[in-house]
Amino acid sequence: MNERETVKSDPQFKYEVSKMHGGENLLRCFQCGTCTSDCPIAKFSETYRPRQIIRMVQFGMKDDVLKSDTLWLCASCFTCTDRCPQDVEVASVIRVLRNLAAQQGLAPQMFKDQCASIMESGYAYRIPESRLKKRESTGLPPLPKGNAESICKSLKGVDFVDHVQGGK
Amino acid sequence: MTTNKYLIFLGCAIPYRVAAFEISARKILAKLGVDLVEMPEFNCCGLPLDPVSHEAMLILAARNLALAEQKGLPIITLCPGCAGTLKKVNRLLKEDKASREEVNKHLREVGLEFKGTTDAKHLMQVLIEDVGLEKIKDTVVKPLTMLKVAEHNGCHILRPKEYIGFDDPEDPKTLKTLIEATGAKCLDYLDETECCGAPSVGISDKVALQLARDKLNNIKMVSAQALITICPFCHIMYDTNELRIEKMFNETYGIPVLHYPQLLGLAMGIKPEELGFSELKVNVSDLMKQIGEV
Ligand code: SF4
Ligand code: SF4
Numbered sequence: 001m002n003e004r005e006t007v008k009s010d011p012q013f014k015y016e017v018s019k020m021h022g023g024e025n026l027l028r029c030f031q032c033g034t035c036t037s038d039c040p041i042a043k044f045s046e047t048y049r050p051r052q053i054i055r056m057v058q059f060g061m062k063d064d065v066l067k068s069d070t071l072w073l074c075a076s077c078f079t080c081t082d083r084c085p086q087d088v089e090v091a092s093v094i095r096v097l098r099n100l101a102a103q104q105g106l107a108p109q110m111f112k113d114q115c116a117s118i119m120e121s122g123y124a125y126r127i128p129e130s131r132l133k134k135r136e137s138t139g140l141p142p143l144p145k146g147n148a149e150s151i152c153k154s155l156k157g158v159d160f161v162d163h164v165q166g167g168k
Numbered sequence: 169m170t171t172n173k174y175l176i177f178l179g180c181a182i183p184y185r186v187a188a189f190e191i192s193a194r195k196i197l198a199k200l201g202v203d204l205v206e207m208p209e210f211n212c213c214g215l216p217l218d219p220v221s222h223e224a225m226l227i228l229a230a231r232n233l234a235l236a237e238q239k240g241l242p243i244i245t246l247c248p249g250c251a252g253t254l255k256k257v258n259r260l261l262k263e264d265k266a267s268r269e270e271v272n273k274h275l276r277e278v279g280l281e282f283k284g285t286t287d288a289k290h291l292m293q294v295l296i297e298d299v300g301l302e303k304i305k306d307t308v309v310k311p312l313t314m315l316k317v318a319e320h321n322g323c324h325i326l327r328p329k330e331y332i333g334f335d336d337p338e339d340p341k342t343l344k345t346l347i348e349a350t351g352a353k354c355l356d357y358l359d360e361t362e363c364c365g366a367p368s369v370g371i372s373d374k375v376a377l378q379l380a381r382d383k384l385n386n387i388k389m390v391s392a393q394a395l396i397t398i399c400p401f402c403h404i405m406y407d408t409n410e411l412r413i414e415k416m417f418n419e420t421y422g423i424p425v426l427h428y429p430q431l432l433g434l435a436m437g438i439k440p441e442e443l444g445f446s447e448l449k450v451n452v453s454d455l456m457k458q459i460g461e462v
Contacts (some may be wrong), residue, residue: 044374044375044379075379077323079327102219114212118211119227125185136455138187154280162235
């Protein structure tokens with residue numbers, strides 16, 4: 001049978017992204033490729049291409065974009081944002097897409113761990129006791145403590161955070 | 169507003185694994201007469217969660233700004249990631265009423281409120297804008313004229329330009345100027361402003377380390393005796409990971425990576441033992457010999 005592969009497309013997706021903070025100028029992209037050619041990650045990754053991601057969003061390829069692993073490669077260096085001739089905040093568009101992917105449960109484990117750690121201690125990493133002792137011996141003042149209860153309470157109702165907390 | 173009193177915001181990476189940066193920064197700031205007050209309580213600036221929840225990032229950053237407002241002090245950070253985040257959020261919430269109201273709904277639950285009455289700056293910005301170059305030069309008692317070094321700024325101190333508004337991201341001069349204030353020569357090299365790759369560690373170590381390798385190759389090419397950084401993450405990439413990169417790609421560098429306050433500290437005549445040099449991974453003994461600190 002000669003079945004042609006069709007790409008699932010959501011024509012509303014580009015509007016959904018443009019409505020979010022940082023995604024506003026998405027539709028202005030005229031595909032010049034400056035973002036990809038200046039992207040330090042694209043220089044060494046065989047798959048990561050910001051221009052292509054922007055185009056896929058314009059085409060409504062929601063699933064393909066949100067499920068793609070390469071989305072998480074961006075180093076958030078903002079070179080693309082600073083150099084885009086059309087004022088597309090490329091790095092922020094990538095962030096919007098990652099946020100949407102995270103809402104679907106697609107965030108890498110690393111982010112869930114950091115979120116859990118912040119809610120427990122205020123710090124994104126679990127700082128070992130030995131480090132705290134070493135601070136004292138090198139004459140550094142005690143590390144300010146996190147107020148876990150207050151942190152958790154102020155983050156209540158935030159989608160990703162509730163997810164991490166619920167999944168604990 | 170020029171002040172000499174700040175709330176010091178350490179961030180997460182520095183207390184976790186980059187102690188030398190804090191040790192040396194506190195030393196030089198004391199010498200320069202900058203007063204540091206510790207944060208009353210701490211939470212992450214929010215940047216690590218921005219990729220998964222912009223909203224969580226805004227709330228975490230605003231919590232810190234609100235705490236600083238209560239203290240009536242501006243924030244100084246050592247990490248450009250924290251500085252960039254606090255600055256961006258401060259500006260956004262000052263300008264955008266709807267976002268501010270949304271964030272304040274969360275903060276009011278815990279008795280806090282963002283009012284937009286304080287400021288956040290990175291160490292480098294405090295040094296150049298508030299302390300001033302002349303005062304820094306005045307504290308140099310041991311000019312490091314025998315040294316030729318390279319600098320790496322890191323992205324978040326400069327980009328995105330529109331929100332950060334500090335120096336020129338395409339041709340940054342501040343760190344170079346601060347380095348030359350110590351008497352050392354700062355060399356130009358290829359792709360100086362390119363990212364170190366740190367944020368992609370854990371997602372693809374291979375890609376991230378290739379970025380750092382590329383930079384180390386360019387730095388080696390100009391025969392820099394040391395690399396000077398002002399970001400804990402960039403420092404981890406070049407110092408902590410230098411050996412790993414050498415092994416992985418069959419290269420040899422042996423380039424010591426110093427936090428800028430360590431360099432300035434040496435020029436101020438502070439002993440290396442007091443500047444956290446023992447925390448560095450790449451061997452610094454040759455460098456120490458060159459500057460007469462054996
Ligand atoms: S630089 Fe801007 S206009 Fe050019 S392809 Fe990238 S997003 Fe589109
Ligand atoms: S912010 Fe991301 S997409 Fe843009 S240049 Fe940097 S790594 Fe590439």
